[in-house]
Amino acid sequence: MKYINQPIRKKDAMQLVQGKPLFLDDLARPDSLIVKVLRSPHANALIKEIKTDKALKIPGIEAIFTYHDVPDHRFTLAGQTYPEPSPYDRQILDRHVRFVGDPVAIIAGETEECVNKALKLIKVKYKVLPALLDFHAAKDNEILVHPEENWRSLCPVGADNKRNLCASETDSHGDVDQILSECDVVIDQVYHTKANQQAMMEPFGTACYMDAYGRLNIFSSTQIVFHVRRIIANALGIPKSKIRVTKPRIGGGFGAKQTAVSEVYPAFVTWKTGKPSKMIFTREESQIASSPRHEMEMHVRVGAMNNGKIRAIDVYTLSNTGAYGEHGPTTVGLSGHKSIP
Incomplete structure (x- = not known):
């Protein structure tokens, strides 16, 4: 009975109360390039032209990358x-x-000051397209969020980019309409939950460097160490054996850091330049360009008898996964799967 029913001190308890665990930004190498991204001012647009020549002349700028410079796979x-x-x-x-x-260009430089100057000197011409702003109107709309032919769904989750569907499924047991017609009481309501940002204390952040063995080392505030390794390998088109991912104690995540929000940009910079780099999201970036919980609308019908016995539940959920489909199929599924015996 040494451990059972006994208070056990956490390994990091004393360090926590003394404020010793540090955020990732405190642990990054001091010679890291500062990485930031230029972001789109439009909800739906094509880049017609992007000029970086003036920005590249800023002293201290190491590199600027656009869609011309990155792999074209998804x-x-x-x-x-x-x-x-x-x-x-x-x-x-x-x-x-x-x-x-949405990111338009990646800028890497020696100081935050020079990177901020370069951001203002990149000139972009857009062809602005009609935007889908109401998720009720998204399905089978003529405006396609992902019209590209190299979009892929690896699992049979009912996805179809030509219908703006990230996932769709019907799961049932029994004749719900028949049972509802026999119930003494039927509650029929529509519930709406807004998207919400987890707002953890530490924002998204990643630092990278190349080690003596030619491996890309990624040090990130993440909840998904092993997944980040595979994600970055897919993004860069390199073997997973060339990547090593570690994490410090993170300053909160609450599910937001189950998506590789910040890792790909400094990873790409370090892989291309060979130099250490880091990207720390501002609070605004964490709010507008990360992975909040999905907005959903649920039409629920519940049928019960006067004795309190619930006989039928019918749930139809419409989920707004936004411009990209991270976790879309699994989160919408959770709204119904756990209601079915």
Whole structure:
């Protein structure tokens, strides 16, 4: 009975109360390049032209990358076991931007000051397209969020990019309409839950460097260490054996860091330049360009008898997965699967 029913001190308890665990930004190498991204001001647009020549002349700027410089295959940022239910709908940078905040260019420089100056000097011309802003109107709309032919869904989850469907499924047991017609009481309501941001204390952040063995080392505030390794390998098109991922104690995640939100950009910079780099999201970036909980609308019918016995439950859920499909199939499924015996 040494451990059972006994108070056991956590390994890091004293360090926590003394404020010793540090956020990732405190642990990154001091010679790291500062990485930031230029973000789209449009909800749906094609990049017609992007000029970086003036920005590249800023002293201290190491590199600027656009969609011309990245691999053209797609991947997912969702931290899920392979094959992921989430669609392969991402590129590191894409000519087609799909939300206000979608990355347009990656800038790496020696100081935050020079990177901020370069951000203002990149000139982009867009072809602005009609935007889908109401998720009720998204399905089978002529406006396609992902019209590209190299979009892929690895699992049979009812996904169809030509219908704006990240996932769709019908699961049932018994004749729900017949049972509801026999019930003494039927409650029929529509419930709406808004998207919400987890707002953890530490924002998204990643630091990278190349080690003596030619491996890309990724040090990140993440909940999905092993998934990040596979995600970055897919994004960069390199073997997983070339990547090593570690994490410090993170300053909160609450599910937000089950998506590889920040890792791909400094990883790409370090892989291309060979130099250490880091990207720390601002609070605004964490709000507008991360992985909040999905907005959902649930139409629920519950039938019961006067004695209190519930005989039927019917749930139809419409989920807004946004511009990209990370965790879309699994979160919408959870709204119904656990209601069916």
